[in-house]
Amino acid sequence: MAYEVAGLVARSKGAEVTKETVVIPDPGPRDVIVSVAACGVCHTDLAYRDGGINDEYPFLLGHEAAGVVEVVGDDVTHVAPGDFVVLNWRAVCGSCRACRRGRPWYCFDTFNASTPMTLADGTVLTPALGIGAFAEKTLVHELQCTRVAPDTDPAIAGLLGCGVMAGLGAAINTGAVSRGDSVAVIGCGGVGDAAIAGARLAGASTIIAIDRDTAKLAWARDLGATHTIDGSQAADVVEAVQELTGGFGADVVIDAVGRPETWKQAFYARDLAGTVVLVGVPTPEMQLELPLLDLFSHGGALKSSWYGDCLPERDFPVLIDLYQQGRLPLEKFVSERVGIDDLEAAFAKMKAGEVLRSVIVL
Incomplete structure (x- = not known):
């Protein structure tokens, strides 16, 4: 019927x-x-x-x-x-x-x-x-x-x-954030803040939230960010991340915006051999240009995260359980x-x- x-x-x-x-x-x-x-x-x-x-x-x-x-x-x-x-x-x-x-x-x-x-x-x-x-x-x-x-x-x-899983998974599954890591997240909407919550859940010691909106930065702190960078005020976002990570850059940088400008910030704001995770979705016309030598010399991993690389049957029940325990x-x-x-x-x-x-x- x-x-x-x-x-x-x-x-x-x-x-x-x-x-x-x-x-x-x-x-x-x-x-x-x-x-x-x-x-x-x-x-x-x-x-x-x-x-x-x-x-x-x-x-x-x-x-x-x-x-x-x-x-x-x-x-x-x-x-x-x-x-x-x-x-x-x-x-x-x-x-x-x-x-x-x-x-x-x-x-x-x-x-x-x-x-x-x-x-x-x-x-x-x-x-x-x-x-x-x-x-x-x-x-x-x-x-x-x-x-x-x-x-x-x-x-x-x-x-x-969708969105919360995408962000959580970008940190936990794709970025493989682990205890003691430093993490920077560019863009603190729903997906970016979920990545922050995921980094906190994974035990990251330094979690840096980057956005141009002070309200979003406040949300990010509430969800686990230890530091914030106002992109509208910082002279250089990459240098600001390095200053908060002993001059080295973050172990994992997550781009939750998906623009060439923010991806480049993510690339250069990571530590040597660090990981970049792109979870923000670009539009078809966007192009990226980068010196190939920089790509080689920085090493590490450049990843895209699709749906937080999740397996719903594996991840959803566990995350609901963590929520009910008061841990997420x-x-x-x-x-x-x-x-x-x-x-x-x-x-x-x-x-x-x-x-x-x-x-x-x-």
């Missing part, structure tokens, strides 16, 4: 989202219908709306979500009705070349639902990151559902579905809880840097 639910749709490039009737078909053999409890407002949703991802309009937005499994397909074994789950966009296949090499966090053939959701007139919807969770219910593949402790606040749990303050990322009609206002606050995360509660 098909369901008709309310959902938020981007119909054309740059147009404001509209609340539409979304038709959810019967689940395929390995698909499930999830009743969405809460979904964070991520910059990726804005990028979909504004044409920064692709042009496969209309989009059903939303992907940073948690909810309860309601209906399952005939062959589903991974979850059952009633399970509380966080949705993910890395449902690894287990058989592609990355998975076969033991690197499933790079899976090149992740699973999505087998049949599309549509508008009431039959128009096929493209769900954001294969999820589409700014809706009362959504249809996903069973492996896009990760069970976590059912007593977790959905507004908090859902943030692991995920609740601090929820700046406000809003309704399904408030998405455009939430986008505006996000662009203005007024929030870490707005969360739509359904």
Whole structure:
């Protein structure tokens, strides 16, 4: 039996989202219908709306979500009705070349639902990151559902579905931050502050937050930064990082902005043989120019972090457990809880840097 639910749709490039009737078909053999409890407002949703991802309009937005499994397909074994789950966009296949090499966090053939959701007139919807969770219910593949402790606040749990996991994973998984390391994070929005929280969780001794916004720097301190650098005031950000690290630079520098200028700062602000992690997403036109000799002489590792190089089944339950133990303050990322009609206002606050995360509660 098909369901008709309310959902938020981007119909054309740059147009404001509209609340539409979304038709959810019967689940395929390995698909499930999830009743969405809460979904964070991520910059990726804005990028979909504004044409920064692709042009496969209309989009059903939303992907940073948690909810309860309601209906399952005939062959589903991974979850059952009633399970509380966080949705993910890395449902690894287990058989592609990355998975076969033991690197499933790079899976090149992740699973999505087998049949599309549509508008009431039959128009096929493209769900954001294969999820589409700014809706009362959504249809996903069973492996896009990760069970976590059912007593977790959905507004908090859902943030692991994208931005917070991206930042935490950039520090813990990609950057391999360990006890006593020095870490610098450039850009202290939701992803950057999650990287700071991850560095603190991993035991870094010096955690330097870099941003041009004093409010964001205050958030960074609250989440574990030991030092802050105001990029609008510092004469040279690289020198400022070196001054805080004995003149050497940081062991790990995480660029959560994703611009050529900030990546170069990250490159030169690290210690000799240190690690640079790019987790901020560049736009297609951006170009990087760097002396090849500098690349050789500095050594170390230059990495990109996709979704925090996470494995949802491994990472989500552990991080929720750490949150429940009081060791990971995920609740601090929820700046406000809003309704399904408030998405455009939430986008505006996000662009203005007024929030870490707005969360739509359904």
